[in-house]
Amino acid sequence: MNDSAVNVRFVLASASPARLKTLRGAGVEPEVIVSGVDEDHITAESPGELARLLATLKARAVVASLTEHATVLGCDSVLELDGEPYGKPGTPEVARERLRSMRGRSGVLHTGHCLIDTNSKQELRELESTEVYFADLTDEEIDAYVATGEPLVVAGSFTVDGLGGPFVTGIQGDYHNVVGVSLPLLRRMLAEVGISWPALWRSATPFAYDESEAARYDDTRGGAERAKAAALAVHSLLPKGGRVLELAVGTGIVGAELVALGNLVHGVDLSSAMLRRARVRLPGHVAAADAAKLPIADRRCDAVVAVWFLHLLEDSDAALAEIARVLRPDGVFVTTTDKSDAGRYADGRGPNDTRAQDAITHLVARAAHHGLTLDGATTFPGPPRNTDQTPIYPLVRFRRT
Structure with missing residues (x-):
């Protein structure tokens, strides 16, 4: 069995x-x-x-x-x-x-x-x-x-x-x-x-993207323009020349841009449909894995990256514990924060069902519990909406003590 x-x-x-x-x-x-x-x-x-x-x-x-x-x-x-x-x-x-x-x-x-x-x-x-x-x-x-x-x-x-x-x-x-x-x-x-x-x-996960969602994911999330902006912002917070693990790598669109900027990127995701696309962009460097149970030995990563991931979780503690475990001392965790509750993908969850796991105040407290200390931040623009305003996304860096 x-x-x-x-x-x-x-x-x-x-x-x-x-x-x-x-x-x-x-x-x-x-x-x-x-x-x-x-x-x-x-x-x-x-x-x-x-x-x-x-x-x-x-x-x-x-x-x-x-x-x-x-x-x-x-x-x-x-x-x-x-x-x-x-x-x-x-x-x-x-x-x-x-x-x-x-x-x-x-x-x-x-x-x-x-x-x-x-x-x-x-x-x-x-x-x-x-x-x-x-x-x-x-x-x-x-x-x-x-x-x-x-x-x-x-x-x-x-x-x-x-x-x-x-x-x-x-x-x-x-x-x-x-x-x-x-x-x-x-x-x-x-x-x-x-x-x-x-x-x-x-x-099963409450945010497992199926084939139809994976096929339109890039176009509905800002495409290459947003991916480049996100990658440039992430890159500015990364150590130079290190080994980077991207959680929820998705279609690999951001990871590929990070590679183009000179980073060695490996990615994990739970969605088979998303991983099929990521393997085209990051051949040999992606795998199916749960962020709460990473198939990586202790202290092997110089950086862990999560772009629009934590807001999908009901409880981020298990993922944060794994991030801290695989990071070398002085390694960094770079993640987006405070994604609008209205944009949460998790099926069947309203904005008030649980505390958003990417809320910065909550995240700082839980990260500190796992030996991760906030020590950097930046922002990057998203794709224009149906208004005159361009959304700005916050990005923060935690360092492994």
Whole structure:
């Protein structure tokens, strides 16, 4: 059992927001890669086999696009009513007709699951089926529900976790399977390829950037212009010619600029999607790692850099302890501070949920606890906003005593 794996690359081959929400609710933050499989022209001998086949095709399509090892989950759901398969209706007319035929009756929601683990070269294909009982909807309720648009984009024209919930009177089987992914089944499948469910908890972070976010990250964060400004400011606070470790290296856009200024930069990040881009800019110098558990021996770094990272954390103490551990005596930690709470990426967190870990007063106190003393600061400009003002970002330096 691979219980010690802390960096399982777990990919969800589905665009379903309900599946993603279900996994996140269970403590798993998958990387999302949409397969692009055309579901409309695929047939099978039964609705259940159709769901399993579609899940398999989705998983295989995503695996074919990968250049690194991963564990990929493909899912697809099909409602069976009178022996016939019902996927997404697509149009209001079809949705309305289906809901009228379903009211007061029951159907079977089949969800196919295909798990492909490229490390062990295993492909598992399973099916979970759940009986669903529908209320005797009125025509007015059906018309109102169809008008919301929800039933047009879900298998069987209904949801149990959304607006359609009041119209489902009961289920017999796994609730999560009706939403789109059976968590108990997935747990068993992962165990078969040597991955324990808690290993996915350890891999998950509340700010794990998926493929779509990574693809647009640079453009939405000021691009090369902002990266150069940030790198110049960081460089002014760094020791000359030392070994620099960049935490949350992201796409490597700032790290590459630091290299161009003469620094030896290594980077770590938890997002596989971001690291794929960083490896192009910093070939051979980036790795998957948690800032709270760095794979680096004591006192090996001359400097540690964190640009827009601390504000993502719920508690910075573990990261600060690791920074202090890997820095040599007199080494420096350079970081941005006081990023606007309104710009925090962390999913589901409001600005007042916890103290911002990059607030300068908080940071100075916690850094001092780990032997890091504030001894320098500068600023750099950000990209212009929709106003006449250009944002100015503060950057501070702590020295390891």
